Amino acid sequence: NDITNHQDYTCYKNLQYNSVLSAEIKTLKAGSLKIGDGFCADSTGSIYDGATTSQTLTVAECATEAVSRGLPGFEMRDQSGAPTCVLLFEDGDKDFVDFSHFKATRDQGHATGGVHSTRNDITNHQDYTCYKNLQYNSVLSAEIKTLKAGSLKIGDGFCADSTGSIYDGATTSQTLTVAECATEAVSRGLPGFEMRDQSGAPTCVLLFEDGDKDFVDFSHFKATRDQGHATGGVHSTRNDITNHQ
Numbered sequence: 001n002d003i004t005n006h007q008d009y010t011c012y013k014n015l016q017y018n019s020v021l022s023a024e025i026k027t028l029k030a031g032s033l034k035i036g037d038g039f040c041a042d043s044t045g046s047i048y049d050g051a052t053t054s055q056t057l058t059v060a061e062c063a064t065e066a067v068s069r070g071l072p073g074f075e076m077r078d079q080s081g082a083p084t085c086v087l088l089f090e091d092g093d094k095d096f097v098d099f100s101h102f103k104a105t106r107d108q109g110h111a112t113g114g115v116h117s118t119r120n121d122i123t124n125h126q127d128y129t130c131y132k133n134l135q136y137n138s139v140l141s142a143e144i145k146t147l148k149a150g151s152l153k154i155g156d157g158f159c160a161d162s163t164g165s166i167y168d169g170a171t172t173s174q175t176l177t178v179a180e181c182a183t184e185a186v187s188r189g190l191p192g193f194e195m196r197d198q199s200g201a202p203t204c205v206l207l208f209e210d211g212d213k214d215f216v217d218f219s220h221f222k223a224t225r226d227q228g229h230a231t232g233g234v235h236s237t238r239n240d241i242t243n244h245q
Contacts, residue, residue, distance in 0.1 A: 036130055040072075053102060073114075076131070087102075090113070158238045169194065169224065172221060173221060177202075180204070181193050181195060193205060207230075210228060213226065
């Protein structure tokens with residue numbers, strides 16, 4: 001409080017701040033996690049499926065995209081002096097990604113797990129530079145796949161915490177599948193999500209702990225639900241509330 005204009009500011013702490021991840025992003029931005037020229041490959045030599053971003057991104061920006069999405073890594077492709085960002089996905093993960101925001105996709109990869117080396121024996125390999133995400137979390141990747149497969153479905157009704165309280169919710173503007181809704185929930189670090197069936201048209205409702213809605217920009221959502229008081233993880237369902245079915 002001893003700096004000019006301090007009275008105009010209010011400080012909030014990110015309790016989940018990950019200094020290791022932050023350091024990794026900085027390292028990626030500095031290029032020191034560069035694996036080498038060529039396509040990224042896993043420990044068996046298989047290359048990854050890829051998606052080229054629509055926007056032109058720097059190495060720093062591409063690194064941020066890859067790390068924040070929990071991907072195994074990325075490649076920078078140099079096309080006539082114009083570098084493009086290619087985000088990498090494990091084999092099968094592309095089936096659960098909305099590629100409408102990407103310029104192009106690469107579908108011949110069969111890699112799984114983290115980036116291990118590069119491949120320089122494939123056509124156009126000289127256009128690519130491989131970068132590895134050192135914090136790639138295969139457990140999280142598996143969790144996302146499990147969510148997408150629906151095997152973490154708790155049951156019919158509103159999601160509830162251990163006390164029986166339901167969550168605040170926000171309905172996405174876009175119509176999302178279970179897979180896409182799961183990706184949204186996991187990537188945002190939310191406790192869960194609900195799929196609401198309205199006249200045969202399923203909608204995705206992202207769930208927030210009590211109070212967290214105050215920190216979310218809901219301008220991109222179609223509707224919000226504000227009567228929840230749940231905290232912590234999803235524990236059970238409530239079937240005694242109007243429209244629970």
